[in-house]
Amino acid sequence: MNFFIGTALASGTNTPLQENPYSLIMMLVFLGLIFYFMILRPQQKRAKDHKKLMDSISKGDEVLTTGGLIGRVTKIIENYYIIIALNDTTEVMIKRDFVASILPKGTIKAL
Template identity: 75%
Template sequence: MNFFVSEAIASADTSSQSSPYSLMVMIVLFGLIFYFMILRPQQKRAKVHKKLMSSISKGDEVLTTGGLVGRVVKITDSGYIAIALNDVYEVVIKRDFVTAILPKGTIKAL
């Protein structure tokens, strides 16, 4: 049994010399993969969502992240909007929680 351990230790002693640039190349490669797979798509989604937030106007039919569908009744400068769910109920939410602006007539179709 001891001879297996000594062979493992002996084989571990043989170290190979690698170039110092290989580590830098690998770090740059992982950085590029991280940028193109994670950061860039997230930045695009954030840009599209910001454009959606700025295009909300009174009378639009919207869908919220909570699943509420309603018509925008009031828009404030502080970033809140009032949504009429039906003739009786009105909800005030932050503008950031709007997921999509729906086509006109969607509420009636539901």
């Protein structure tokens, strides 16, 4: 019958575990640091890089949008919208936020 009841419970001693009172605080700080370095910091870096990319868009740049359109910037409207020429006759107005990357010069002609 000894295998059903653990020896610690059967002994009848009620000694609480001796634990460091700061261990919970140290564990929460450690988890907070992991959360910061694994999630928050990389996201802030990506947002900063994307903002820098949006600020560097100028007329004549060849861009790739998040929707997959490739075109040349023909006009910038009030720092929020840009007009992209997809070919000689088609122009599209998009928000500046939807530019995924600036392509090297001559990319459109190479396609």
